[in-house]
Amino acid sequence: MQVDEAPLEKAFDATIGAGDRIEPRDWMPEKYRQTLIRQVAQHAHSEIIGMQPEGNWITRAPSLRRKAVLLAKVQDEAGHGLYLYSATETLGVSRDELTRRLIEGKQKYSSIFNYPTLTYADVGSIGWLVDGAAICNQVPLCRTSYGPYGRAMIRICKEESFHQRQGYELLMTMMRGTDEQRAMVQESVNRFWWPALMMFGPPDGDSPNTAQSMEWGIKRHTNDELRQRFVDMSVPQAEALGVTFPDPELQWNEERGSYDFGEPDWDEFWQVVKGNGPCNTQRIAHRKAAYDDGAWVREAALAFAAKARADEND
Amino acid sequence: MTENQAEWPLYEVFIRSKRGLNHVHVGSLHAPDAELALRHARDVYTRRNEGVSIWVVPSADITASSPQEKDPLFAPSGDKVYRHPTFYDIPSNVPHM
Amino acid sequence: MNDIHIQQDAEDAHDNAYAGLLSNDAHWAFGTDFEDPLAGVDTTIPDGLDAAELAQYCLMLGDDALVYAHRLSEWTSRAPDLEEDIAIANLALDLVGQARLLLARAAAADSSIVPVLPEGSPVPDEDRLAFFREAGDFRNVRLAETPNGDFAELVTRLLVLSTWRLAIFERLVGHPDAVVSAIAAKGVKELAYHRDFAGRWFVTLAGGTSESRRRLTDAMRAVWPLIPELGEGTDTERTVGVDPAAVALEVGVVLDQVLAVGGMTAPDVPGLARVRGRAGRQGMHSEALSRMLAEMQVVARAHPRGRW
Numbered sequence: 001m002q003v004d005e006a007p008l009e010k011a012f013d014a015t016i017g018a019g020d021r022i023e024p025r026d027w028m029p030e031k032y033r034q035t036l037i038r039q040v041a042q043h044a045h046s047e048i049i050g051m052q053p054e055g056n057w058i059t060r061a062p063s064l065r066r067k068a069v070l071l072a073k074v075q076d077e078a079g080h081g082l083y084l085y086s087a088t089e090t091l092g093v094s095r096d097e098l099t100r101r102l103i104e105g106k107q108k109y110s111s112i113f114n115y116p117t118l119t120y121a122d123v124g125s126i127g128w129l130v131d132g133a134a135i136c137n138q139v140p141l142c143r144t145s146y147g148p149y150g151r152a153m154i155r156i157c158k159e160e161s162f163h164q165r166q167g168y169e170l171l172m173t174m175m176r177g178t179d180e181q182r183a184m185v186q187e188s189v190n191r192f193w194w195p196a197l198m199m200f201g202p203p204d205g206d207s208p209n210t211a212q213s214m215e216w217g218i219k220r221h222t223n224d225e226l227r228q229r230f231v232d233m234s235v236p237q238a239e240a241l242g243v244t245f246p247d248p249e250l251q252w253n254e255e256r257g258s259y260d261f262g263e264p265d266w267d268e269f270w271q272v273v274k275g276n277g278p279c280n281t282q283r284i285a286h287r288k289a290a291y292d293d294g295a296w297v298r299e300a301a302l303a304f305a306a307k308a309r310a311d312e313n314d
Numbered sequence: 315m316t317e318n319q320a321e322w323p324l325y326e327v328f329i330r331s332k333r334g335l336n337h338v339h340v341g342s343l344h345a346p347d348a349e350l351a352l353r354h355a356r357d358v359y360t361r362r363n364e365g366v367s368i369w370v371v372p373s374a375d376i377t378a379s380s381p382q383e384k385d386p387l388f389a390p391s392g393d394k395v396y397r398h399p400t401f402y403d404i405p406s407n408v409p410h411m
Numbered sequence: 412m413n414d415i416h417i418q419q420d421a422e423d424a425h426d427n428a429y430a431g432l433l434s435n436d437a438h439w440a441f442g443t444d445f446e447d448p449l450a451g452v453d454t455t456i457p458d459g460l461d462a463a464e465l466a467q468y469c470l471m472l473g474d475d476a477l478v479y480a481h482r483l484s485e486w487t488s489r490a491p492d493l494e495e496d497i498a499i500a501n502l503a504l505d506l507v508g509q510a511r512l513l514l515a516r517a518a519a520a521d522s523s524i525v526p527v528l529p530e531g532s533p534v535p536d537e538d539r540l541a542f543f544r545e546a547g548d549f550r551n552v553r554l555a556e557t558p559n560g561d562f563a564e565l566v567t568r569l570l571v572l573s574t575w576r577l578a579i580f581e582r583l584v585g586h587p588d589a590v591v592s593a594i595a596a597k598g599v600k601e602l603a604y605h606r607d608f609a610g611r612w613f614v615t616l617a618g619g620t621s622e623s624r625r626r627l628t629d630a631m632r633a634v635w636p637l638i639p640e641l642g643e644g645t646d647t648e649r650t651v652g653v654d655p656a657a658v659a660l661e662v663g664v665v666l667d668q669v670l671a672v673g674g675m676t677a678p679d680v681p682g683l684a685r686v687r688g689r690a691g692r693q694g695m696h697s698e699a700l701s702r703m704l705a706e707m708q709v710v711a712r713a714h715p716r717g718r719w
Contacts, residue, residue, distance in 0.1 A: 025378060051488040051496075058484050062710040063538045063719040064477075064511045067484070068504055072361075074487055075500035079358055082493045086342040089324060089373075095344065095493075096321040120710050120719075152341070170719070177533075177718035286488065294491025296626070297562045298322060300619025301346035307618060308347065322492070343494055346615070353608065354494040357501050 016217050021147040024090040032216055035209070036146050037091050038107070039218060044084035045102045045109035049283050051077045053117040054126055062120060069166050070123060076159050083152040090148045103288045111269065112195050114277030121174060121188035127167015129189070129196040129234065135160050136230045137200065145217030168237070175242050189238070190246045198269045200227040231259050324373040325351040329365035337369050348372070449512065453589045456520060460587060460651060466521030467550070468652045469591070470540070471692060473513030474551035477541055478700070479572060480506035481707055482559055491562055498608060502569070505601040512594045514540045528715045542711035546701040552691040553683065554637035556700040563616055563626035567634045570609035574665045575641050577602040578658035586652075610669045617673030632678045639682030640690045
């Protein structure tokens, strides 16, 4: 049966235009649904893959307090992935299906997690810079047009602010420690600064989906706007910490009321996005191993539940 | 990869944050049965002691109203809040952060 | 005006189960604001209790928790599903928490057991004990340190360790040392959940598929030889703590119940031999422990004056 979608699209546009939310059973343009699935799934994948670089240090955390903090933080990331996969389920795609798309390389996740964590200071840099950049990206998403996504983001943002705080606190504590520790912090910040800037995506001119996503209220600021906001926010934090960013072009621009900064290496960015980053293969292999190794457990639990139901019906 | 049908069903989670308040929907999760769903809900949604009481309901058992009740055409096939078709095709050449 | 505000607050609370999240940091693991389970607890060691023996006892219970928490934490990002990943992290977090309190108590009771670090080192006692002792100074049972197997092994080992530890902690709630008593009171609730989680999964795997049952059988064969050691108490345990032999019967009854519900039989395997009478409690460990500690201690040991 052919349906005239014009009035539905008009109602949809009116809802978006009024700043109201779209909910799961509302009619929505297919392309809106596809764009949302892609964005929320990538976000969910990023949380799950993001467990690995920090999880890498759980067994080597240098104090019991830090061990507890890091365990809880990585656990939160599993929780965030779970909330976000739940949001995609309301769009008609199951977590299982999305996990398979991730493992098969059909869907992406944030490139930052394809960089290795090489010292314990990286746990701090990830909290401060990577989670900080994520917060810049994510806070506006609490008002995103799709209800379930926005609600998931509200809880995630609350938890992320604690993540950023623990990262910064770790670095502050290390800066009050030994010379070796201070050097470790600076070296780590040097490595993570540029990848953190890349987290906002390619320059606006090279970001083909941005315009439509903004019109639909899925995205609320352009990549370059968010990147600038992040730089302006981070420079005073670095000064307070006593570290520098590895960018000779970084300086205050009185006229703009913002910091000027250098250009990230976009060739490196595209290499990592296209799967050639230092850890792409390793991250996916790790996720695939967990998924495959767990298959027998998931099947056993389903079989057990089915038998229990059958017993009840007898 | 082999087709794997062993996905646990979805449950909706409702939490009473303190005595005297309603249970409020906080999200969903997967579990093989209701008993494990309750345990999962405790671990996932009350990691920071947010709740004094938890309800879990199979998502498939929730009957929902349609936003356009007047127009039966768009009460989408069936009345389930959650559907699980897997035919949505997502472009793979997506540049992203 | 006031009424309106109150009503608004009530509506917010109804609308959002997490509305209070930011008003109270105590239940977040982050920041410095850990809830102190020992707040208001009298920390003087009661008369008649040998402080050195009490310290050794706290090391035993603390090391069990520390070492097994490490094994559980190795599961992070490797669990069969996200829900289980989160659940296992909770188990590990509970045990890290117990370890911290017990190691701190051990150090407070007998400072001579705390490794000496360079003058001016800010490393707290709990971390000196965790990160600067050699394997031979650890007092955990060997079952805690065994390398991880599959999920069936996790479930089986957790079932045994949590059942046994819960039985001991239930008795320690009445311990004359107020600190040990408070730690036990907190731990009982946690361990009851661990046992419940393990028992539920044990029965699920037993009744699931032939594959899960086969794996569970293998896991029991791996875990069971390490059970007798749990019941062979030391003089320290008998003098200042709970004699594990006294809870062996109760532990056996609980395990038998779970096995019976799952339709499993305990494997007929002998206990792992001791070495000239020594096992984990006497510092005689498996090869796995020193390897585990090499990883766990590497960063802390590289920075004996470090602040974290």
